[in-house]
Amino acid sequence: KLQAVLFDLDGVITDTAKYHFTAWKQMAGRIGIEIDSDFNESLKGIERMQSLERILIHGQQEQKYSQAEKEGLAQEKNDEYVSLLANLTPEDTYPGIKELLQELQEKKVAAVIASASKNAPLILEALQLNTYFHSIVDPSGVPGKPKPDIFLKGAEQAGAKPSFCIGIEDSQAGIEAIKTAGMYAVGIGDDRILKPSGADIVYPSTEELTLQRLLAAAHMI
Numbered sequence: 001k002l003q004a005v006l007f008d009l010d011g012v013i014t015d016t017a018k019y020h021f022t023a024w025k026q027m028a029g030r031i032g033i034e035i036d037s038d039f040n041e042s043l044k045g046i047e048r049m050q051s052l053e054r055i056l057i058h059g060q061q062e063q064k065y066s067q068a069e070k071e072g073l074a075q076e077k078n079d080e081y082v083s084l085l086a087n088l089t090p091e092d093t094y095p096g097i098k099e100l101l102q103e104l105q106e107k108k109v110a111a112v113i114a115s116a117s118k119n120a121p122l123i124l125e126a127l128q129l130n131t132y133f134h135s136i137v138d139p140s141g142v143p144g145k146p147k148p149d150i151f152l153k154g155a156e157q158a159g160a161k162p163s164f165c166i167g168i169e170d171s172q173a174g175i176e177a178i179k180t181a182g183m184y185a186v187g188i189g190d191d192r193i194l195k196p197s198g199a200d201i202v203y204p205s206t207e208e209l210t211l212q213r214l215l216a217a218a219h220m221i
């Protein structure tokens with residue numbers, strides 16, 4: 001019954017969520033805005049310019065910059081982020097992910113990347129995981145998470161019906177997006193954070209992700 005598994009990237013496939021946080025913290029710090037890990041939860045899954053808006057509001061600087069200046073700030077963050085990605089190797093893939101992708105490939109279930117990140121192709125290449133994915137959703141011009149569109153587009157690309165899809169996410173916005181898309185939502189992380197957003201099941205780590213477990217949890221055996 002399972003037709004496709006839609007994977008978020010940052011914080012699900014690899015630990016790039018920490019690099020996003022580091023890069024935002026650095027940029028925000030430079031303009032006098034402090035961000036902590038609690039606030040960072042509200043940035044996870046959120047598209048780049050939207051994240052910047054949230055940071056400026058958080059620091060009560062939402063009126064301070066022109067559009068061009070905001071683009072400069074986002075560029076500054078991305079340059080730092082991309083430089084942190086330079087050391088990424090296949091060993092940085094989270095535990096259990098490659099095995100799950102191999103199982104999906106064997107069972108001919110499509111694996112799709114449903115990430116808000118414009119850096120997704122770069123990261124998948126560094127991890128050497130390209131060949132396991134049916135496709136990557138291009139997030140440009142698509143309403144961002146928590147809207148369901150990125151997940152719906154992923155399902156459509158794979159020719160899958162949302163009710164026969166599983167989405168995997170580490171962010172509150174992403175879990176909400178999966179549920180609104182009408183899919184089974186698997187959270188990776190803290191269930192006290194992800195359950196309230198609507199996660200159907202939460203695993204503390206990707207190590208727990210086996211196809212058999214997912215099928216049983218989602219009643220898709």
Ligand code: BG6
Pocket residue numbers: 009010017020043044045046047048051078115116117118119120171
């Ligand atoms: C999401 C991350 O996957 O991608 C966010 O959780 C990030 O933190 C967003 O802002 C956009 O990423 P990028 O690489 O296009 O800036």
Ligand code: MG
Pocket residue numbers: 008009010011012017044045169170171174
């Ligand atoms: Mg994520």
